[in-house]
Amino acid sequence: MNDSKSCRNFVAEHIDVLPKSGIRKFFDLVNTMDNVISLGIGEPDFVSPWTICESAIYSLERGRTSYTSNLGLLSLRKAICSYVNKYFNLQYDPQKECIVTVGVSEAFDLVIRAITEPGDEIIYHEPCYVSYNAEIKMAHGVAVPVDTHEKNEFALSPADLEKAITPRTKAIILNFPCNPTGALLTPEQSAAIAEIAVRHDLLVIADQIYSELHYDSDSMDSIASLPGMKERTIFLHGFSKAFAMTGFRIGYACGPAQIIDAMMKIHQYSMLCAPITAQYAAEEALKNAIPDMQNMVEQYKARRNLIVSRFNEIGLPCVNPHGAFYVFPNIQSTGLSSQDFAEELLNRECVAVVPGSAFGACGEGYIRCSYATSMDEIRLAMDKIEHFVKSLKQ
Ligand code: PLP
Secondary structure, three states, X not given: OOHHXXXXXXXXXXXXXXXXXXXXXXXXXXXXXXXXXXXXXXXXXXXXXXXXXXXXXXXXXXXXXXXXXOOOOHHHHHHHHHHHHHHHOXXXXXXXXXXXXXXXXXXXXXXXXXXXXXXXXXXXXXXXXOHHHHHHHHOOOEEEEEEXXXXXXXXXXXXXXXXXXXOOEEEEEXXXXXXXXXXXXXXXXXXHHHHHHXXXXXXXXXXXXOOOOEOOOOOOOOHHHOOOOHHHEEEEEEOOOOOOOHHHOOEEEEOOHHHHHHHHHHHHHHOXXXXXXXXXXXXXXXXHOHHHHHHHHHHHHHHHHHHHHHHHHHOOOOOOOOEOOXXXXXXXXXXXXXXXXXXXXXXXXXXXXXXXXXXXXXXXXXXXXXXXXXXXXXXXXXXXXXXXXXXXXX
């Protein structure tokens, strides 16, 4: 008897039709190969600073192995709110305006589920982080991408944003510094977007996960600190990128108490709380690992400078990204699609990059390269990319 024929498809249709992440598909292939230099992975090559690891070990030694409050350890929430106050000039109440989550991933999932009614439209800029579109659809919302362009250094144009707004629009997602382009907004662009959000009475979901990784300005910022914005912004942040803590899985959201409370209900029933060991580690990061973080940022900056100049020398024009740890060079002159470019480069030179199309249709014609890898690996990868591009012209 053929069992598969006797069963109906139990998977919900809106999940069944979701495509798998383009990055995952590509890296399943990479994982079958040896000796690949990877510029593909979006995570720091650094091990978490030792003081963070030690505090996790110490918390276990002291027998701290229980659940925490649903919102997270109060001491961690206090540390988060004082960090956000000091570096972003935003005041939140740790008792009711802050929730600790399992990465920014969970914080994002919670806010989307907390605000989305079926048919609500949520706007985001493309090329963008792969989860936004899928998360909106999983919550029965309508995902509305707005293209960003190389000629604007991949910043979101306020005019293009406004054109996408309809009576069903509920929220705008902003991720600057941006994955995959490394783009930032200028203060003028942020102010214009804030004005649009206020005028149309929209929520802003600010994914600030790369905020510390900026290379050409003095301070971090958030649209939440602009006039009229704190009450309509959910500020999402975490420890994965700046503190090299991807495996600890800690993020957080700060925002209006009513929305944090709604997010807390979903978190309480689905996740209960973030892991206690990781919460102690995160608290230590904020208290004692800022110098380690600044040291990593210095190293990313040197790598960014190297990789951008090499791409431009090779003849693949590359906007100088001001933040995150990605470059997004233009490969259109090779005549290859971004998928073919990435596959050929992998097969011929054993270098892995991510096709720009994985980040939305307007990422076609570009590739994403992460420079969260050593200078030596970057130099070697760039020599191989140069060899590959020259071979295409012969
Ligand atoms: N948001 C953006 C823009 C990201 O690039 C990532 C991870 O790559 C995440 C959120 C998820 O981060 P976390 O590890 O905190 O879940």
